[in-house]
Amino acid sequence: xxxxxxxxxxxxxxxxxxxxxxxxxxxxxxxxxxxxxxxxxxxxxxxxxxxxxxxxxxxxxxxxxxxxxxxxxxxxxxxxxxxxxxxxxxxxxxxxxxxxxxxxxxxxxxxxxxxxxxxxxxxxxxxxxxxxxxxxxxxxxxxxxxxxxxxxxxxxxxxxxxxxxxxxxxxxxxxxxxxxxxxxxxxxxxxxxxxxxxxxxxxxxxxxxxxxxxxxxxxxxxxx
Numbered sequence: 307x308x309x310x311x312x313x314x315x316x317x318x319x320x321x322x323x324x325x326x327x328x329x330x331x332x333x334x335x336x337x338x339x340x341x342x343x344x345x346x347x348x349x350x351x352x353x354x355x356x357x358x359x360x361x362x363x364x365x366x367x368x369x370x371x372x373x374x375x376x377x378x379x380x381x382x383x384x385x386x387x388x389x390x391x392x393x394x395x396x397x398x399x400x401x402x403x404x405x406x407x408x409x410x411x412x413x414x415x416x417x418x419x420x421x422x423x424x425x426x427x428x429x430x431x432x433x434x435x436x437x438x439x440x441x442x443x444x445x446x447x448x449x450x451x452x453x454x455x456x457x458x459x460x461x462x463x464x465x466x467x468x469x470x471x472x473x474x475x476x477x478x479x480x481x482x483x484x485x486x487x488x489x490x491x492x493x494x495x496x497x498x499x500x501x502x503x504x505x506x507x508x509x510x511x512x513x514x515x516x517x518x519x520x521x522x523x524x525x526x527x528x529x530x
Contacts, residue, residue: 315345315420318336318337319335319338320334320335336423345419345420345423348412348419349375349419351368359409360405367406369385370428383429383432386425386428386429391466394429394433395458397425397426399491402421407421443469451472451475452475455478456483456485457485460485464476
């Protein structure tokens with residue numbers, strides 16, 4: 307007998323107003339493993355997923371949600387990062403409600419799958435457990451590339467170039483990397499410690515993509 311689909315999404319825990327009035331920490335606290343699995347189980351695994359069409363970078367949404375649902379977290383993280391080098395950031399600040407989530411077929415009868423919340427959960431799992439999948443890399447090409455600015459666009463560009471085998475130098479004028487991730491988003495919207503895990507002047511790439519040793523030597527950071 308088929309299981310009835312829950313048309314209501316799992317609510318994400320938040321700081322209470324009594325607590326958050328005294329701090330600038332992130333308001334949304336993220337799903338627990340049980341909540342994430344429950345929300346992932348709502349996905350219908352459409353054969354022609356409209357949600358992917360709504361994603362600007364074409365993240366393999368049904369694939370990463372299915373892996374999460376089945377408890378295969380390394381595969382969930384790898385599926386996300388094939389198309390998106392910044393899932394922890396996008397899961398927090400992307401306007402999913404007008405992109406991927408509004409295309410979800412569940413939205414016709416109820417609430418769409420909370421794609422952004424699940425993306426955040428997978429990215430945070432990867433950061434906290436350090437159990438990152440091996441990134442697909444091609445052999446070194448011998449080509450050098452310069453990326454000016456270490457904001458989201460620069461970091462993503464650098465990651466894509468490195469995956470193509472090129473050696474990348476990132477040039478940054480400010481004292482800390484991350485661009486708008488560090489200087490433009492309020493602390494309560496995307497916790498700075500979350501961004502700093504993904505971008506730092508000492509190693510701006512090693513944590514943001516949780517790079518394996520095979521990435522070493524493909525990046526260089528230079529303040530200007």
